[in-house]
């Protein structure tokens with residue numbers, strides 16, 4: 001569905017995207033993750049034909065983004081960071097006009113608008129003017145606008161930025177449902193680590209205009225960081241004996257051992273049993289699983305929360321917002 005070769009974009013002396021090689025298969029949901037200014041939006045804007053690459057090539061839905069812009073545009077939906085719908089119009093009318101702009105007949109545009117209003121949960125608000133909708137509702141309307149012509153591929157640039165956690169969860173659910181219904185390929189950019197983690201089956205981490213990791217969230221965490229098991233003992237001598245006995249990578253601090261392993265939950269029962277039968281009973285145990293931020297930290301030596309972004313922690317997740 002997407003194939004790029006050394007895709008590059010410079011803005012004068014800013015090397016925004018530096019030779020990206022990317023393949024996305026039909027039906028995949030891929031998240032581009034990275035700090036502010038990493039090159040995510042620029043990549044999306046090239047793939048959606050909004051700006052040409054400085055060098056390199058990209059094929060989207062089988063067509064070249066420079067030579068076959070029209071063909072690409074007919075097959076994709078793009079929801080940028082701003083709101084697309086005109087504020088003084090009713091949501092439903094905006095959708096129908098958008099459908100007409102894509103060449104649908106009035107009846108077909110109306111029918112498609114109705115379907116999208118239903119599947120995005122906009123039934124109660126679709127006949128109000130856009131300016132009266134909440135941020136979350138407006139974002140869902142934007143997504144409906146991007147889907148009116150039934151694209152094979154949907155690009156979402158930070159779909160949930162600015163929404164509160166509840167609206168964000170609601171939007172994520174709608175996106176997942178749409179995908180199931182229409183088997184749409186989705187490429188989204190996000191600052192929300194939890195969003196990338198829970199929605200995407202594949203995560204592409206971009207830093208300084210380059211891809212620095214590309215894998216499933218689980219594999220990224222296992223391969224780059226691993227789980228940590230923290231064992232607490234009553235006596236330092238027991239901790240030292242346990243450390244000598246275990247074959248894993250271990251850090252000991254007083255009565256506490258920190259063990260790094262690929263899959264802690266599977267290992268813990270046997271580990272505890274082994275230590276107990278060796279006369280080294282564990283007093284406390286804690287398993288820490290890595291986050292995508294740990295992966296980024298491991299790969300770059302920096303946290304995703306540094307350098308142009310600040311962390312904003314809510315009850316349910318970790319988010320990144322512009323400083």
Ligand SMILES: Nc1ncnc2c1ncn2[C@@H]1O[C@H](COP(=O)(O)OP(=O)(O)OP(=O)(O)O)[C@@H](O)[C@H]1O
Pocket residue numbers: 011014015016034035036037038039040041042043
């Ligand atoms: N039109 C432009 N003119 C000059 N520089 C630009 C332009 N668009 C983007 N840039 C620069 O290119 C780099 C990459 O920007 P881009 O918007 O792609 O990053 P991003 O990863 O999407 O960031 P964010 O998460 O903040 O949206 C940044 O240094 C940005 O300032």
